[in-house]
Amino acid sequence: MTQTVKPALREVSRSVPRLEGVQKVTGAVEYIHHLRLPGMLYGKIVRSTVAHAVIVSIDSSAARDLPGVHAVVTGADVLKLVPSPYYGPAFHDQPVLALGKVHHVGEPVAVVLARDPHVADEGADLVVVEYDELPPVFDEVEATLPGAPIVHAELRPAGTFADLKHLKGKTNTNIALEAQVRHGDVAAGFALADHVFEDTFKSGQVMHATLEPMVSLAETRTGKELTIHTASQSPSFVRMEVARMLGWPENKVRVRAAFLGGGFGAKLYIKLEALVAVLALIVRRPVRIGLTMEEQFYTITKHGTTVRMKTGVTNDGTIVAREVRTWWNGGAFADVGPRVTQKSGFTAAGPYDIAHVALDSCAVYTNLPPAGAFRGFGIPQLVWAYESQADIIARRLGLDPVAFRLKNVLRDGDEHATGTIMSNAGVAACVESVARQIGWEQPFDRGTGVLRRGRGIAVGIKASISPTTSVALVTVAADGSCTLAISTVDMGQGSDTAMAQVAAETLGLRTESITVVHSDTDTTPYDMATLGSRSTYHMGHAVRLAADDARNQLLALAATYLGVPAATCGCEDGVISTGDGRSMTFRELFVARSGMQSGNVVGSGSFEPPYAKPDLATGQSKDVTPFWMIGATAVEITVDTETGRITVERMVTAGDVGRAINPAIVERQLSSAAIMALGSSLSELMVFEHGQVVNASLADYKIPSFLDIPPEIGVELIEDPHPNAPYGAKGVGESGAFAPAPAIANALEDATGVRVREMPLLPERVLRAIRAAAGTPLEDV
Amino acid sequence: MAAGRTTIRFTLNGRPASADVAPDENLIEVLQRDFALHGARVSCGQGLCGCCTVAVDGVATSGCLFLARFADGATIETIEGLADGDALDPIQTAFLENAAFQCGFCTPGFIMMTRELLDRIPDPSDDEIRHYLSGNLCRCAAYPEIIRAVRSLARA
Numbered sequence: 001m002t003q004t005v006k007p008a009l010r011e012v013s014r015s016v017p018r019l020e021g022v023q024k025v026t027g028a029v030e031y032i033h034h035l036r037l038p039g040m041l042y043g044k045i046v047r048s049t050v051a052h053a054v055i056v057s058i059d060s061s062a063a064r065d066l067p068g069v070h071a072v073v074t075g076a077d078v079l080k081l082v083p084s085p086y087y088g089p090a091f092h093d094q095p096v097l098a099l100g101k102v103h104h105v106g107e108p109v110a111v112v113l114a115r116d117p118h119v120a121d122e123g124a125d126l127v128v129v130e131y132d133e134l135p136p137v138f139d140e141v142e143a144t145l146p147g148a149p150i151v152h153a154e155l156r157p158a159g160t161f162a163d164l165k166h167l168k169g170k171t172n173t174n175i176a177l178e179a180q181v182r183h184g185d186v187a188a189g190f191a192l193a194d195h196v197f198e199d200t201f202k203s204g205q206v207m208h209a210t211l212e213p214m215v216s217l218a219e220t221r222t223g224k225e226l227t228i229h230t231a232s233q234s235p236s237f238v239r240m241e242v243a244r245m246l247g248w249p250e251n252k253v254r255v256r257a258a259f260l261g262g263g264f265g266a267k268l269y270i271k272l273e274a275l276v277a278v279l280a281l282i283v284r285r286p287v288r289i290g291l292t293m294e295e296q297f298y299t300i301t302k303h304g305t306t307v308r309m310k311t312g313v314t315n316d317g318t319i320v321a322r323e324v325r326t327w328w329n330g331g332a333f334a335d336v337g338p339r340v341t342q343k344s345g346f347t348a349a350g351p352y353d354i355a356h357v358a359l360d361s362c363a364v365y366t367n368l369p370p371a372g373a374f375r376g377f378g379i380p381q382l383v384w385a386y387e388s389q390a391d392i393i394a395r396r397l398g399l400d401p402v403a404f405r406l407k408n409v410l411r412d413g414d415e416h417a418t419g420t421i422m423s424n425a426g427v428a429a430c431v432e433s434v435a436r437q438i439g440w441e442q443p444f445d446r447g448t449g450v451l452r453r454g455r456g457i458a459v460g461i462k463a464s465i466s467p468t469t470s471v472a473l474v475t476v477a478a479d480g481s482c483t484l485a486i487s488t489v490d491m492g493q494g495s496d497t498a499m500a501q502v503a504a505e506t507l508g509l510r511t512e513s514i515t516v517v518h519s520d521t522d523t524t525p526y527d528m529a530t531l532g533s534r535s536t537y538h539m540g541h542a543v544r545l546a547a548d549d550a551r552n553q554l555l556a557l558a559a560t561y562l563g564v565p566a567a568t569c570g571c572e573d574g575v576i577s578t579g580d581g582r583s584m585t586f587r588e589l590f591v592a593r594s595g596m597q598s599g600n601v602v603g604s605g606s607f608e609p610p611y612a613k614p615d616l617a618t619g620q621s622k623d624v625t626p627f628w629m630i631g632a633t634a635v636e637i638t639v640d641t642e643t644g645r646i647t648v649e650r651m652v653t654a655g656d657v658g659r660a661i662n663p664a665i666v667e668r669q670l671s672s673a674a675i676m677a678l679g680s681s682l683s684e685l686m687v688f689e690h691g692q693v694v695n696a697s698l699a700d701y702k703i704p705s706f707l708d709i710p711p712e713i714g715v716e717l718i719e720d721p722h723p724n725a726p727y728g729a730k731g732v733g734e735s736g737a738f739a740p741a742p743a744i745a746n747a748l749e750d751a752t753g754v755r756v757r758e759m760p761l762l763p764e765r766v767l768r769a770i771r772a773a774a775g776t777p778l779e780d781v
Numbered sequence: 782m783a784a785g786r787t788t789i790r791f792t793l794n795g796r797p798a799s800a801d802v803a804p805d806e807n808l809i810e811v812l813q814r815d816f817a818l819h820g821a822r823v824s825c826g827q828g829l830c831g832c833c834t835v836a837v838d839g840v841a842t843s844g845c846l847f848l849a850r851f852a853d854g855a856t857i858e859t860i861e862g863l864a865d866g867d868a869l870d871p872i873q874t875a876f877l878e879n880a881a882f883q884c885g886f887c888t889p890g891f892i893m894m895t896r897e898l899l900d901r902i903p904d905p906s907d908d909e910i911r912h913y914l915s916g917n918l919c920r921c922a923a924y925p926e927i928i929r930a931v932r933s934l935a936r937a
Contacts, residue, residue, distance in 0.1 A: 668926065672923060673922075
């Protein structure tokens with residue numbers, strides 16, 4: 001795929017302020033959170049109080065008798081309307097409301113509907129559910145052992161993924177998917193090693209905590225069509241999945257989104273939409289369900305993960321073999337966990353050139369709340385393991401951690417463990433950047449007494465998920481103004497602005513003059529989803545193609561009316577000009593065509609990157625990803641050795657971005673992803689008792705606040721325009737989140753000599769490690 | 782009037798207002814339902830995130846924890862009262878110019894809190910800014926840009 005890149009870019013590479021900025025600072029911006037429909041009922045979900053049980057009975061009589069309650073809906077009511085009311089992107093394992101059994105604390109069992117949300121809340125408390133409890137399983141490794149309680153009697157893979165079909169009907173297992181990569185001969189590789197390192201690294205389960213809590217509304221006029229308004233990152237998928245579940249054609253389901261108050265992967269695929277759709281069809285009234293912050297902890301989370309990593313190294317510091325086994329704790333429903341397992345799993349050996357690699361990755365069902373996509377799509381859990389171990393190895397061999405990494409990193413032309421040849425992947429450039437930014441070679445104050453200081457570095461790699469499709473429409477009105485219709489959802493990452501920049505660059509317009517239509521499946525064409533940092537590359541391509549199409553149509557009109565070949569015309573600022581000094585505005589073209597200002601030019605573009613499906617048994621593929629994302633972080637920290645508290649003093653990030661469409665927004669995507677990742681690195685952890693989250697509140701679950709932000713934050717964009725990307729731009733939304741956690745753990749060892757292998761680095765964990773190393777361990781409580 | 786409902790009268794963004802409120806309704810519900818003011822939003826519902834910040838008699842307040850009936854006789858100011866037509870308040874302009882937001886959901890709360898901060902401490906240090914705004918959360922983590930915006934407003 002080639003494209004003509006203009007010698008000078010005018011709109012691309014310009015730090016255009018966000019198009020919707022004024023709306024956001026005045027509070028006027030649209031979120032689905034604010035939507036109220038005439039005659040609407042509020043739904044409140046009655047949730048399971050136990051982790052694993054058979055439902056014996058549901059008594060909703062007291063709730064029904066409460067004045068103001070319109071209806072109480074249970075799984076039995078859903079079954080009358082939908083014969084198989086199960087949904088999910090990878091497995092059809094999630095019932096609209098529990099049927100016969102509950103699989104985790106918080107699973108929706110019934111819904112109370114009322115005109116007044118307070119009445120719905122009160123009614124939900126009056127529904128009495130009797131359970132016959134079953135033994136639960138919570139740990140992702142235990143769940144794979146013989147004799148473990150079984151979460152789902154039978155696996156129900158969705159038809160959408162060919163590589164899951166062989167799992168259909170499989171029983172007596174909690175393993176939803178196993179994925180492998182085999183590269184070289186790992187046993188022979190270990191035989192070459194002078195040193196073998198074996199470590200187990202764990203990551204805790206955390207939650208997205210979008211400040212706009214998840215919310216969906218549905219309405220129907222005839223019972224044979226639906227409109228769903230939803231705070232969703234993937235309206236196209238919601239439409240497909242609701243239509244499939246109901247047995248309807250897609251065009252009977254309209255799904256629209258607005259700006260999102262944060263997404264981070266929480267609002268992906270299908271969440272509340274199936275439920276509100278079915279409720280609206282049952283009660284024939286508009287229905288809204290909006291979650292509380294507490295309910296979000298029971299809806300979707302980031303996988304808790306166990307990674308067992310064995311690495312063989314020679315005396316000179318060359319990594320010769322790596323064997324990794326990863327257990328992803330998917331909770332009670334697979335959501336997109338099997339994709340995380342495979343698509344992220346194949347990068348578990350890290351951004352290193354290793355001749356002999358064996359990777360095994362398994363998606364595991366447990367009785368915890370479901371896990372899915374979370375900024376980084378599993379990569380941060382893997383980087384935690386391989387970058388923690390990189391420092392363990394470097395320190396043991398007496399090598400500088402930066403030099404050790406640079407000796408082993410994948411460089412363009414090297415073969416990745418999947419067999420794909422690396423290209424446009426600036427691993428070394430990112431490592432070198434953060435080393436330079438932090439002043440790696442320079443001495444620094446290492447602290448004394450109680451307060452010790454240290455430095456750490458880490459780098460992560462991600463393959464963009466493939467293959468996925470984006471479609472865009474560019475409409476030019478007869479006055480020459482331009483509208484861009486895309487299903488990419490702006491959740492704060494700035495996609496409206498970036499996509500308008502691509503359209504503007506291509507059409508020769510100013511970005512600020514373009515209107516971006518928000519995702520509405522009746523209006524905006526298909527897009528796989530706003531996820532995995534894919535939009536800039538995939539939708540960027542589609543927008544460029546659509547704008548090119550519109551431009552070519554306008555040039556053809558100009559050629560007709562100016563009497564010169566289209567190829568000789570220029571197109572800038574809404575004016576098409578010939579080489580001999582004549583010109584026509586877009587509006588004049590329409591008037592010339594129709595005799596009046598009327599009509600449209602509609603350009604369309606559709607993009608799907610090339611891709612070679614990996615071999616099921618070996619994971620080998622000649623083209624496993626359209627582009628590689630690289631993110632590196634270096635930190636300088638202070639450790640209070642009496643309390644175990646870590647303070648990040650300086651944090652610097654680098655990301656390989658291809659070319660920044662909007663440098664200011666891209667820089668902030670990197671730095672803010674790193675700040676967000678400080679939460680899961682240092683403080684965020686869902687704490688469970690019997691499957692119940694005991695800290696399901698921002699009071700006890702600490703996301704980063706102003707007091708947690710490093711005083712010094714640096715960021716550098718590594719720009720090496722990607723030849724197959726729109727204007728060279730790669731995705732960047734997750735890159736900054738890859739490496740902070742292991743960088744901090746490495747700095748902790750630098751400061752104190754102790755190594756903590758489980759994230760987050762809670763003060764208690766750090767203190768226990770420090771005291772254990774000092775021979776004065778803290779007592780267990 | 783439904784049982785238990787009362788009529789409250791208050792000043793809203795400089796104009797007299799009244800509303801018929803239930804005893805269990807908070808101020809945000811009433812601002813959204815009766816006045817179509819959506820800048821203050823309920824997120825955590827526990828007064829921990831600051832998304833619902835409004836000024837009640839000049840004091841920044843978590844509207845999600847403030848029962849609407851207590852607003853009777855009070856002066857309420859929301860983000861919507863800051864701009865004068867198209868002319869933004871200098872704080873809004875500073876947030877805009879410093880790109881001190883991403884998704885924007887927390888932004889009105891931060892701006893209302895910044896307004897109180899600058900009212901009380903016209904020339905805040907970085908530490909004072911951090912501490913004053915520590916009750917407002919930004920999950921997108923635009924914190925460095927917010928600091929820059931507020932700093933740009935400090936009377937040097």
